[in-house]
Amino acid sequence: MKALLIDLDDTLLAYSAGVDDSWAQACGGAALPVEAATLVAVLAETRKWFWTGDPARHARERVNMLGAWTKIVAEALTRCGCADDALAAAIARDFAARRREAMRLFPETRAFLDALRARGLPLALVTNGDAVQQRDKIERHDLARYFDAILIEGEFGCGKPEARVYREALRRLGVGSEGAWMVGDHLEWDVLAPQRLGLTGVWIDRDGAGLPAETGARPHRIIRSLSELLG
Numbered sequence: 188m189k190a191l192l193i194d195l196d197d198t199l200l201a202y203s204a205g206v207d208d209s210w211a212q213a214c215g216g217a218a219l220p221v222e223a224a225t226l227v228a229v230l231a232e233t234r235k236w237f238w239t240g241d242p243a244r245h246a247r248e249r250v251n252m253l254g255a256w257t258k259i260v261a262e263a264l265t266r267c268g269c270a271d272d273a274l275a276a277a278i279a280r281d282f283a284a285r286r287r288e289a290m291r292l293f294p295e296t297r298a299f300l301d302a303l304r305a306r307g308l309p310l311a312l313v314t315n316g317d318a319v320q321q322r323d324k325i326e327r328h329d330l331a332r333y334f335d336a337i338l339i340e341g342e343f344g345c346g347k348p349e350a351r352v353y354r355e356a357l358r359r360l361g362v363g364s365e366g367a368w369m370v371g372d373h374l375e376w377d378v379l380a381p382q383r384l385g386l387t388g389v390w391i392d393r394d395g396a397g398l399p400a401e402t403g404a405r406p407h408r409i410i411r412s413l414s415e416l417l418g
């Protein structure tokens with residue numbers, strides 16, 4: 188390994204953990220025109236529709252997460268028959284604050300990054316999403332000092348799986364694709380797309396669920412913890 192590209196959300200940072208609880212608390216803390224449990228259930232359906240129904244919408248909306256969350260709550264309130272944009276904005280803001288408080292690095296993340304730094308390995312953080320949210324996570328968890336390059340979709344103008352994202356990361360590290368590895372939890376963005384450019388693709392499968400039956404991805408390695416890459 189001559190260089191490593193690393194994903195942020197659900198790779199270094201436990202991003203998805205506690206999402207349902209944060210939504211339930213944000214709804215429970217508001218004065219609602221509908222039963223909180225009803226809104227929470229409708230929100231779950233609406234989130235699924237919003238994020239999985241249309242890849243173009245996913246790409247468009249993920250660079251402004253507070254805006255996306257506000258639209259999701261507004262749609263859920265409309266589905267409950269009580270549209271209220273101000274209430275939607277308040278619930279989305281409360282959710283954002285709760286998420287920010289709840290997010291943690293995975294237990295091994297800091298020791299992993301310290302070990303790679305000690306080896307002098309060129310490191311790039313390559314993350315999709317909202318520039319403000321991603322910068323805030325990097326700052327809050329003191330991650331910038333580990334990386335020679337940080338590429339955020341919302342800053343760079345395009346995101347994974349576009350080839351120029353990985354090429355730009357390699358360019359900033361001053362390395363070619365040979366000997367460069369990428370690790371992340373997303374099979375298309377963090378494994379398949381970098382492999383097409385000649386990188387070694389490592390999939391982190393924290394739950395040990397194994398490759399989904401329908402995937403065409405063949406990671407060079409599958410790990411359950413980042414520590415496995417240090418051996």
Ligand SMILES: [Mg+2]
Binds near residue numbers: 197373
């Ligand atoms: Mg990820």
